[in-house]
Amino acid sequence: MEPINLKGLAAQLGISISSVSKALRDSHEISPETKDRVRALARELNYQPNPYASSLRKQKSKTIAVVIPEVANHFFSLAINGIESIAQERDYHVLIYLTHEDTAKEAAICKHLLSGRVDGVLMSASMGASSHDHIQELLLHNIPIVFFDRNWPGIETAKIMTNDRESAFGATEHLIQNGCKNILFLSLTSSLNINTDRLEGFKEALIKYNQPLRRSQLIMCDLDDEMNQKRIRRALMRNNRPDAIFSSIEKMALTTYEVCRELGIRIPADLKIICFSNMSSAHLMHPPLSTVRQPAFEMGKQAASVLFRSLEKKGRYISNEEIVVPSTLIARESSSLSK
């Protein structure tokens, strides 16, 4: 008879694997009644914890690193939750390192990770455009790395992406179909895939609808929030005022709302807004914010799953593949046809 594992316990109890795992670790999230049921069945079936132990105990650290630009962004906090949901089942520690969009810092972190303190790395690349030697060095040291959302081209490893180009195309098309003829596109200055892909999608939609692209429609932002606010204010005070803003940066949507309030610009009557965002309050804003929602939790889960599959393999082999989890356009009042 196969020994019983978490999955088997979960199936027999009719609850999720993660609930069983939490119940066995006496988590606060699980009711005492459920804990009793789980423990009773685990005893009855002689459940032994850590079924992955045989393959994973040979690894040294039982730890993976997550290297990301920041945590204040909702995409990353949700992705972390997805990653942790998988790591927890494996009884792995997750270390989070922040790069603050600084490639020098990203390189220093990777160097720090070479010492064997982690078995593998999940990374969403920072914006800087310097060399990627630090990534190659990790791979040379047999530390597998999986990219999610933001990746460096030319590195042979697994990448968990979303359909940025199509999503940006869809969001732009949505604005055009709601009458917009002069759409501003807010983007970060960077050669990162997410920036170029989203810009590409924006341009393609303009071409499809025969709208010429003027240089002034592209607002390049950086990490200086005050400057970004000035850039948006200046753009909205032009003679030829834009009738929509499509922001590829989550927090710039809030900045745009603030500037509109300050200048007395009505959303959506005078200006329509849509934004790449995983903000949990988007639907409660005034007016509710239209978003392109990335599958952040799911992408984190997939990235961690791919990494653990590699760690369980001989030689930690990782395939050079790209998995695409699509984003969702959620149209709300901020981009709706004005009444």
Added chain:
Amino acid sequence: MEPINLKGLAAQLGISISSVSKALRDSHEISPETKDRVRALARELNYQPNPYASSLRKQKSKTIAVVIPEVANHFFSLAINGIESIAQERDYHVLIYLTHEDTAKEAAICKHLLSGRVDGVLMSASMGASSHDHIQELLLHNIPIVFFDRNWPGIETAKIMTNDRESAFGATEHLIQNGCKNILFLSLTSSLNINTDRLEGFKEALIKYNQPLRRSQLIMCDLDDEMNQKRIRRALMRNNRPDAIFSSIEKMALTTYEVCRELGIRIPADLKIICFSNMSSAHLMHPPLSTVRQPAFEMGKQAASVLFRSLEKKGRYISNEEIVVPSTLIARESSSLSK
């Protein structure tokens, strides 16, 4: 002549220390012009990096750990930014570990940290009510720990707190002065200081204004969001409907807005709302959300500063002190006198 340090460079250039540090590390946040100015002066004055090196190089890891319940909460993402702003000046790595409010996990993380992979720990305690042996063990291993926001009583170390009791008193008084007579208090079931202190402040305000406290006014939430939503819905559908909700949990404010929308309850006319929250979109919500804003960034900065002071001392001595950084009540439309 004293050798020049970051502070000296910053003073002469008239920019912040962190900008100088970023410029020298070639960060994207700094303009090319500023970088040139910083580098020129650094060369001229023969600046040598890492002035802290003499005392800190003796430490092994150049790494500190931040152990917190989650990152989806804005308090923690801001506190992390405060911590990193200090760690960056010291050229230290920051590892973030998440406990998901699970004391067993917190204990496992602390055990993991005993191996000397970090020089010190910053912690915001998880809610579980088990023993604190894992904390004592870190201290016994000469790994200093500084608590911020949430602490375990009885542990002799530094604590960076905010004035939870006074803030909760102030928020409750604000609701009472705006006419509320039946205020619900949303709280997490936990014996943690932040919960007991906020509840204390709530009770004190009721006493001051001669309002009896009924058991039904206290809504105890847990980590199950769906159940919490049911609890709020049930409370708002009672015969003796509350006229205000004071939430000590950030995300329950959004849940309350959602339930009100579903039940057709008008904010603030039928129900006033105030919440402990650092949400960046609070002022853009419909209606704008009144908040008690904790000094999250500042608390993170202070906690890191106290920890680094300890690491620079012989024997890593850390004083048993409590530093209180006050929170701010920001009254907005959600708790205003109805028109």
